[in-house]
Amino acid sequence: MFSLIVCTVDRSDQLERLFASLKVQRYTDFEVILVDQNLDDRLVGLVEGYSPFFTIRHIRSERGISRARNNGMAIATGTYICFPDDDCWYEPDTLEVANRLFAANSALSIITGRTLDAVGQSSVSPTGDEKLAITRRNYLKCGNSNSIFVRHAALGVIGGFDEDLGVGASSPFQSGEEADFLLRAIAGGLSLMYFPTLIVHHDQVTSEMGPKQIERARKYGRGFGALMRKQRFPFPYFLYRLTRPFGSWLIAALRSDRAAAQYKRAWLTGIIEGYATWPRWRKS
Template sequence: MFSLIVCSVDRTDHLARLFRSLATQDFTHFEVILVDQNEDDRLVPLVSAHQDRFAIRHIRSPRGLSRARNTGIASASQPLIAFPDDDCWYRPDTLTLASAIFEADPALGIATGRTLDADGLPSVSPTGQEACAITRRNYLSCGNSNGIFLRRSLIETLGGFDERLGVGASTPFQSGEEADLLLRAIASGATLGYHPHLIVHHDQVVAANNPRRIERAAKYGAGFGALLRKHGFSPGHLAYRLLRPLAGMVLALARGDLAEARYKRAWAYGIWRGWTGWRRLGSKS
């Protein structure tokens, strides 16, 4: 019932962890579509080691996360699709729970869950502990791409991911592709639900001592600013999103925390750059 689209570049150990978790799934009706963006054959031994444990299709794609996911969607054969990151991992019951959610609600187009680290703490984006419908007001707190499960018919209707957004895109907008998908689904009239008992694991990604933290903030902020512009959020909403990191910058400066101040400034600068850059790009809906 599931096509699991795994896009991978520059990783083997983490991908092996994901594959080990898939081999222990209670629910076994799934295929893995491994979209390989490496320029060498480093993943071939890993595929060979697991292809007798579950179905794997190993295909290639140029770099760019949204482009790779669209390549995987085009190859998907099952009615439900998910996008596990190559450095996340599933619980043994993850697919069992996802299947039950869709079986219980035939009208449901997208189900999202929580992403937690090995200690059970939110690791990629803050998520609540109460189930809810996903709307334009709460989409940011209702999961991220590795916790999105959806019907293939819906994503084909939506046209897949916007390849101008996301890590590896040819634009400055290096995030926002999954939120864009959720917002387009909401605009289409689809039913989306957040289910906190549906859990995917992922390590913490923004450690305070990460030397690339500021660079990442600027790139991801640009994707967020572009997302706000693309989906017609108001200038007042933009101002609110800018004031939050700017206020954090001021507080960090008051504490003498220059690294945190630079991080908050990078977020604000990125959001503004994305908002103005998307306008110049001339977006399509």
């Protein structure tokens, strides 16, 4: 059985889209653990409406994506666990494909797939057309949390998500939790593989560059910088990861594209801040 850990806050229409896609799954042996971070009962009606079609275990959690996922995993009963966001949705055969891949690859502890928008274009993170063994060199190109499927038994090696990383954390580091999860699996000697045939859907991330997006870029940058420090990537690699946002900022500045320049500078500044402050934060 699959346990789908769905963490949600401030959304209902998009969550219903996910539930509608689960209702038509061809592989039906799954449970949904809905980790509700809302302060009200806005989701009760939705849960009641879909409970006749699949098992929904509705629990409450404080805010923070990593904390919420850990609370969901603590009660998960499935052989396999996955982490669909409340604003993604599945193909009718997503769980069927995941089950088949695990059955055909018994040595794999984690499989990941592609996240595409409604018209089949990559969204959220870039991925390729060829299956790959996931390593410390290519982990950023092998899917995101929506498309991570892990054997329950492997959690004894990996542990849960780092609650100091990710959206809603009480720390300044508002990203990096899914990459950290994969990297700890690799460090634990587990085998991970990316499969482009495993599809999850998510809308394109907004390309707007207003004040909210700029502030978010800085917060997400801090998470990535913290990840670099936590996972002890060599300092030259850290510098390499700065070259792209620095180049993008410089080009935007030369073009007098103020919004783009502010956005890229926020991302660049965030990475540096996260890398510099992670050790102090962990010791505090």
